[in-house]
Amino acid sequence: xxxxxxxxxxxxxxxxxxxxxxxxxxxxxxxxxxxxxxxxxxxxxxxxxxxxxxxxxxxxxxxxxxxxxxxxxxxxxxxxxxxxxxxxxxxxxxxxxxxxxxxxxxxxxxxxxxxxxxxxxxxxxxxxxxxxxxxxxxxxxxxxxxxxxxxxxxxxxxxxxxxxxxxxxxxxxxxxxxxxxxxxxxxxxxxxxxxxxxxxxxxxxxxxxxxxxxxxxxxxxxxxxxxxxxxxxxxxxxxxxxxxxxxxxxxxxxxxxxxxxxxxxxxxxxxxxxxxxxxxxxxxxxxxxxxxxxxxxxxxxxxxxxxxxxxxxxxxxxxxxxxxxxxxxxxxxxxxxxxxxxxxxxxxxxxxxxxxxxxxxxxxxxxxxxxxxxxxxxxxxxxxxxxxxxxxxxxxxxxxxxxxxxxxxxxxxxxxxxxxxxxxxxxxxxxxxxxxxxxxxxxxxxxxxxxxxxxxxxxxxxxxxxxxxxxxxxxxxxxxxxxxxxxxxxxxxxxxxxxxxxxxxxxxxxxxxxxxxxxxxxxxxxxxxxxxxxxxxxxxxxxxxxxxxxxxxxxxxxxxxxxxxxxxxxxxxxxxxxxxxxxxxxxxxxxxxxxxxxxxxxxxxxxxxx
Numbered sequence: 001x002x003x004x005x006x007x008x009x010x011x012x013x014x015x016x017x018x019x020x021x022x023x024x025x026x027x028x029x030x031x032x033x034x035x036x037x038x039x040x041x042x043x044x045x046x047x048x049x050x051x052x053x054x055x056x057x058x059x060x061x062x063x064x065x066x067x068x069x070x071x072x073x074x075x076x077x078x079x080x081x082x083x084x085x086x087x088x089x090x091x092x093x094x095x096x097x098x099x100x101x102x103x104x105x106x107x108x109x110x111x112x113x114x115x116x117x118x119x120x121x122x123x124x125x126x127x128x129x130x131x132x133x134x135x136x137x138x139x140x141x142x143x144x145x146x147x148x149x150x151x152x153x154x155x156x157x158x159x160x161x162x163x164x165x166x167x168x169x170x171x172x173x174x175x176x177x178x179x180x181x182x183x184x185x186x187x188x189x190x191x192x193x194x195x196x197x198x199x200x201x202x203x204x205x206x207x208x209x210x211x212x213x214x215x216x217x218x219x220x221x222x223x224x225x226x227x228x229x230x231x232x233x234x235x236x237x238x239x240x241x242x243x244x245x246x247x248x249x250x251x252x253x254x255x256x257x258x259x260x261x262x263x264x265x266x267x268x269x270x271x272x273x274x275x276x277x278x279x280x281x282x283x284x285x286x287x288x289x290x291x292x293x294x295x296x297x298x299x300x301x302x303x304x305x306x307x308x309x310x311x312x313x314x315x316x317x318x319x320x321x322x323x324x325x326x327x328x329x330x331x332x333x334x335x336x337x338x339x340x341x342x343x344x345x346x347x348x349x350x351x352x353x354x355x356x357x358x359x360x361x362x363x364x365x366x367x368x369x370x371x372x373x374x375x376x377x378x379x380x381x382x383x384x385x386x387x388x389x390x391x392x393x394x395x396x397x398x399x400x401x402x403x404x405x406x407x408x409x410x411x412x413x414x415x416x417x418x419x420x421x422x423x424x425x426x427x428x429x430x431x432x433x434x435x436x437x438x439x440x441x442x443x444x445x446x447x448x449x450x451x452x453x454x455x456x457x458x459x460x461x462x463x464x465x466x467x468x469x470x471x472x473x474x475x476x477x478x479x480x481x482x483x484x485x486x487x488x489x490x491x492x493x494x495x496x497x498x499x500x501x502x503x504x505x506x507x508x509x510x511x512x513x514x515x516x517x518x519x520x521x522x523x524x525x526x527x528x529x530x531x532x533x534x535x536x537x538x539x540x541x542x543x544x545x546x547x548x549x550x551x552x553x554x555x556x557x558x559x560x561x562x563x564x565x566x567x568x569x570x571x572x573x574x575x576x577x578x579x580x581x582x583x584x585x586x587x588x589x590x591x592x593x594x595x596x597x598x599x600x601x602x603x604x605x606x607x608x609x610x
Contacts, residue, residue, distance in 0.1 A: 030243065032105075032125045032126060035075070035124060044060045044099050045060055045098070046099075047097050047221025049223045049283075050274050055220075056083065060079055060100075063078055074109070076119065076122075077108075077120055078118065078119055083274070087274045088281050089118045089119070090280070090281035092238045092271070092283030093111075093120075093240055094251075095301065097220045097240075098122050105122060106127075106242075109122065114278060122253070123300050127299075127300035128253065128301045134296040134298050156499055156500045174198055176201075177199060178202050179233065179234070181233040181349055182349050183353065190349065204236060204286065206234075218241060218291065219241070219244070224241045224267070224268065227264075227333065228338060229331070229333065229342045230330065231329055231330035233345060233349035235342060242301065247307060249303065252301035253301045254301060255297055256302055258298065261295065261296060263295065266309060267288055267289060267290050268288030269287060271283050292305055313334050313416065315329075315330040315417075315418070316328075316417045316418070317330070317346070317418045319422065344396060344397035345393075347393035347396055348390050351393065351420070354422075355388070355389045360426075365382065366380050366421075369403075369416060371414070372413060374515070374516075374519060377519060384528075385428055399522070427455050427456035428588070429585075430455070431494070434596055436449060436596060436598065441600065442601045448466060449465040449492065451464075455588075467578075469580070474581075476580070483600045485602030486537075486599070487538050488598050488599070488600060489597055489598065490596050491535075492593070492594055493592065493594070494531060494532070495528055495529065498534070530584055532582075533581075534579040534580070535577050535579075
């Protein structure tokens, strides 16, 4: 329940209080306790759920008014009572309403880590009520104005595990979410994997049939959830309903994401228990019924309305091994920032139950996307080794991150389907060595390549290839005609490594002008299900001390002064002049990138004497 507002280091509330909604016919606007009448020693009461769905009352004592970094004053209070003495102010209490003399003072919003007594900061009621003016229905959650995003190619990042949108989540101020569906033995490692992305994950329970609170049972002090992911793996932000006026709801007392106008689902919640902790106690809860929509997310909390929640994005995942198949259906909150991360949590958590953390093998990924208003498309990838379930989930997140955050604006999706084919004990084919029969060839003659491939402990095996070889696969000739005599560089790499290399060398080829261009580009990208062989013409990359510098121009100013003029001078750009893709054996994933210098000779081959 802590947030960035107070000067003291406060730990932000667990899942940032859920949205408040109340049954229709709820009481009219409550009388507000004015801050001008506050004085130390005033007593009142707070409302919250500590077990089940029963709203409990606890005594509250006013200590002082505090001006912090928030745009409004905060009220420091001491919470009393047996439950608060045992566990302190717990995460999940964010939004718990506080009343003085029967008038609404505000909602508990922040607590203090390692506090020796249950102190909390209360956001004033007037600041929370003003949130209703920030709601702007019709804006897609997490959306940003078209053109305000730079090129983000997380899909081609060196490591898919870094593809989560951590650049907009602050690890120093983690977003706390509750995740359910994981085995207790797997939860700790799972949570640790996402900590660098700015997430602090806590367990989410499951409500037994018939025990989830109904929407009509909501009242100030009830447990609420912002529902982000529904399915075998579930994710939510748990908190407390602060205030209700008809079908209008207020909660949290602090921001969830602080993005202003929003559109996220709200659900009831049931509390299993409060788990005491010296660092930060938290409520262990479970999701209930959908109840409405979050419409505004501001500094003073969140605001929404009771009714039909926004539709979730369907994600179907199918896992096949040795002819046996199992499926899972998920629903993801439609949010440009959180959507990719939620898909990653769903697939990563679900696969952990099938593959474990260290099982060795190869996953073949087949993703079918249904963009809104456009033809569906398919993307594929293969990932081999250990821990491939987490890598497959990160790959999915990287694709969705690109669709959600690109210069043309977010691409709307109608559905997602991911098929996963598992080959146990199948290690990746690693490119160990690359050799040539001759590094110099006349124009029009193929190079004779020798690839030495390593696969686990099976030893090295050789693969002989010709390049170019039109008998094996189509050849992309990008030079227009015969190669000019001179020095070139011949490369062999798995398809994914090729795209990463090419995006770094020729970023203009990956510029995205509109959605049509993006949707046309994605299916054409190479994957680790194929080897890519290409010939690179000499160009602008310079050499210092025998090492090739493949740095963008703006970084070359870091070179030694004695060579800077040479490095910054205009040069012919390096370019690919011929390229060929060769499929890898079914069930295997290619891995590695090697290159060698070669030469195209200018002397014609003499005809043999008759």
